[in-house]
Structures are given as structure tokens and as C-alpha cells.
Amino acid sequence: MxxxxxxxxxxxxxxxxxxxxxxxxxxxxxxxxxxxxxxxxxxxxxxxxxxxxxxxxxxxxxxxxxxxxxxxxxxxxxxxxxxRYLSGCSQAIWPGDQPLLVRNYDYDPRAIDALLLKTAWLGRRVIGMSDGLFGLVDGMNEDGLAVSLTFGGRQAVGEGFGVPLILRYVLQTCTTVAQAADVLKRVPCHMSYNVTVIDAQRRYLTAYLAPDRPTLVTHAAVATNHQERVEWNSHARLTATVERERYLLQRLTLHPEPQEKFIRTFLRPPLYSLAFDRGFGTLYTAAYRPRSGSVEILWPGHHWNQSFSDFADETISIAYPTSLLSGT
Incomplete structure (x- = not known):
């Protein structure tokens, strides 16, 4: 639990x-x-x-x-x-006309802050899922900029920052996708991550961060756990990164489905991971709507609705299907 x-x-x-x-x-x-x-x-x-x-x-x-x-x-x-730390995760931009970023956070349930934090640090309001109480694994600011991360599927480690603090920095200092791109190209990251950013005008990008080569900024609407190609084959097989990417790309090429239907696909396999005993089960799904300043956090059978205009301090206990959680 x-x-x-x-x-x-x-x-x-x-x-x-x-x-x-x-x-x-x-x-x-x-x-x-x-x-x-x-x-x-x-x-x-x-x-x-x-x-x-x-x-x-x-x-x-x-x-x-x-x-x-x-x-x-x-x-x-x-x-x-x-x-070093690794995760799974899937994220995608809804192909409809409204800006919507949906992501699954796949990680070890014993190593998560489990905290949705609303702040006004440095004079800018931010809502996001905390990591280390300073960084964020996904989030949105009051200017309508939303961001999330997935692991990039590479073993290289270098001198740089943990990516959650880079996401916090983007949301604290940027108001546009172009500004976010500049930050993601400039600030060094200690491992490889894929960062997707979208704004209230539905401009978006996915940046491939790495410690050993320049950041590549793309217009990709989907990110799983590899970058331009698979470079860590055993991790790719373990996390089914290619299969999840193909599944999302297929959904994006269909006629745009309603937002709620698109979001619900993240609560089912192949996007929803049951690999809790291996440290990358889906711990939550997040749907960020930059234009309304709202976020929905979902679990099978449960959900939260939070926003800048209506945010409530509350708790919810989630039971994951594994005996590993018996001591948490």
C-alpha cells in the first residue's frame, strides 16, 4: 500500500x-x-x-x-x-485540438515521494509530482507549460544534474516551449532522459537528453524508454519500450479519439505496467491540461482532479498487486 x-x-x-x-x-x-x-x-x-x-x-x-x-x-x-536511477514510463501528446499531455510513471513503489505538490516558489505557481521534494518527474506551471520525463534507455553516466531538478527549473523559469528547449539544450543531465514539453497553444517538443552527446530536440509526440533507436537491448526487452511506442503511435494515427478514451488507454496494458516486482510497475497516470491549468491523477478505480483554481490537500492509499509492498 x-x-x-x-x-x-x-x-x-x-x-x-x-x-x-x-x-x-x-x-x-x-x-x-x-x-x-x-x-x-x-x-x-x-x-x-x-x-x-x-x-x-x-x-x-x-x-x-x-x-x-x-x-x-x-x-x-x-x-x-x-x-544512477532507472525508470520505465510512457508519455504522449493527445492528437486532438486541445493541449493534453498524458503520462504513466513506472518505477519502484518503495522509492517514490508519492506527493503532488502545489507551490508558488520564486513567484510562479507550479503543480507537479515531487522527486526529492525539490525536483519533479512531471508538472505544470500557471503559464500553461507542462512537462514530463521518461528514461532514455542508455547506460551512459556523466557529470550533470538529476533530471527532476531540470524539470523543476524549466517550470520555474520558462513560459514558452522555445524557452524550455533552450534550457534542455544548455543544462547538463547526468543520464539519458526523454523530456516532453507542451504549452497552452499546443506547441510541443520532445528533447532527448544525454550526458555524452548534445541534446536533440524533436517534434515527437510520443516517448517511451529509448531515444532515436534502441541502444540498451536487454532493458528495451524488459520494459517493452518499442512495443509501447508502436502502440501509442498507432493510436495517434487514428481519427482523434475523445480525451477520456485516450487517457484510459494508459490504464491498460501494454501501457499500464504490472512489473511492480521488478521496479517499474505503473505507479500512477497523469493527464495535464495546460489551457485549464488542471491535472488528473489516475489509478485503476481511483482518480484525483486538481487545479490551480481548486487544489485540495488530501490523501489516497493505493494497493499495488505485489507482496513487495507489504512493508511500505
Missing amino acids: VTFRAMDEDSPGPKWAGLFDEYRSAYLNWWAREGLSGRPTYIECRRALQTHMPELVPLWERLSELAGGGDREARFLSFFAPP
Whole structure:
């Protein structure tokens, strides 16, 4: 059983601090799992943020203070050169005339914040699914820009940031798809990810981020777990990335189906993954509507509707079909 929470806190404060206290041990143990010598120093983290995402530095400082002001907490929250992590995920732009981004988040149910966070950090309202309480795996800002990520299916690791902080940065500083493209080309990412961005005018892109080659910006409306081609064959077979991509592309070539029908396809195989015991079952489906500033979070048999104009702090407990969750 995993309990998802929706939380509204405009400025970083006691709610955020309480959550960090709750997750502190899990976060810091994960961050140091390869040894402290393998993680960048505080000075290196600060320098990287100042170089690539300077607008976030005051926010990072405030969050670090709320987390206790310690060296490890600040280094963790910088998201600079974190340990490796993999996920599955599928995402697509609805082919109809309204802007709609739908995604499945496929990951280990024991390693998710399970938190939909609404904030007004740096003066811009953002709703998104939290990662590490600073980053986001998907989200939307009040200007109608929505973004989500999938793993890019490559083993290369380099010097850069964890992609959830890059998504946060996009939503905090960008109002257009063109601005988002510039950020995604400029900020280094430590692993390969596919990032899809859409705005209220239905302009969209998918960027293929990688640590060892330049970011490629495309007009792809679908992203699963490879980039231009499959480069990690065993991972591709395990996650059925090609099959999921083909399925979504086929749906996009049909006559546009109603939004709700398109969204519901993500709650069924092959898009909905049952591989919870292997760490990439579908933990939730998210449907972002940039024009109305609303998001729907769905699970089989359950859903949330949240928006900038009507956001409620609430919880929902989701049972996934695996004995692995018995201790969560």
C-alpha cells in the first residue's frame, strides 16, 4: 500500500520541512549508497547550480536551511551528480485540438515521494509530482507549460544534474516551449532522459537528453524508454519500450479519439505496467491540461482532479498487486 498526498504550500515552510524530516533517512542513505567520496562536495554543488541554474540558488539555500542546514542535505538537494536511477514510463501528446499531455510513471513503489505538490516558489505557481521534494518527474506551471520525463534507455553516466531538478527549473523559469528547449539544450543531465514539453497553444517538443552527446530536440509526440533507436537491448526487452511506442503511435494515427478514451488507454496494458516486482510497475497516470491549468491523477478505480483554481490537500492509499509492498 502506498499513500499519495496532495499538498499546497506557497513558500517553503513547515509543511515542506516536515516532509523532509519524514523522508530524510531514505533520501540521504540513497544519496550516499555508493560512498560519500563519490559524491560532489558542497562547493562543487553550489558552483554547478550557480553556473547552470542560478535562479534556483536562493531557493536551494532556503530548502537546505529547512532541511536542517547540514552539508549532506544541501548536497542532496542540489541534485548534482546523484547516483544512477532507472525508470520505465510512457508519455504522449493527445492528437486532438486541445493541449493534453498524458503520462504513466513506472518505477519502484518503495522509492517514490508519492506527493503532488502545489507551490508558488520564486513567484510562479507550479503543480507537479515531487522527486526529492525539490525536483519533479512531471508538472505544470500557471503559464500553461507542462512537462514530463521518461528514461532514455542508455547506460551512459556523466557529470550533470538529476533530471527532476531540470524539470523543476524549466517550470520555474520558462513560459514558452522555445524557452524550455533552450534550457534542455544548455543544462547538463547526468543520464539519458526523454523530456516532453507542451504549452497552452499546443506547441510541443520532445528533447532527448544525454550526458555524452548534445541534446536533440524533436517534434515527437510520443516517448517511451529509448531515444532515436534502441541502444540498451536487454532493458528495451524488459520494459517493452518499442512495443509501447508502436502502440501509442498507432493510436495517434487514428481519427482523434475523445480525451477520456485516450487517457484510459494508459490504464491498460501494454501501457499500464504490472512489473511492480521488478521496479517499474505503473505507479500512477497523469493527464495535464495546460489551457485549464488542471491535472488528473489516475489509478485503476481511483482518480484525483486538481487545479490551480481548486487544489485540495488530501490523501489516497493505493494497493499495488505485489507482496513487495507489504512493508511500505
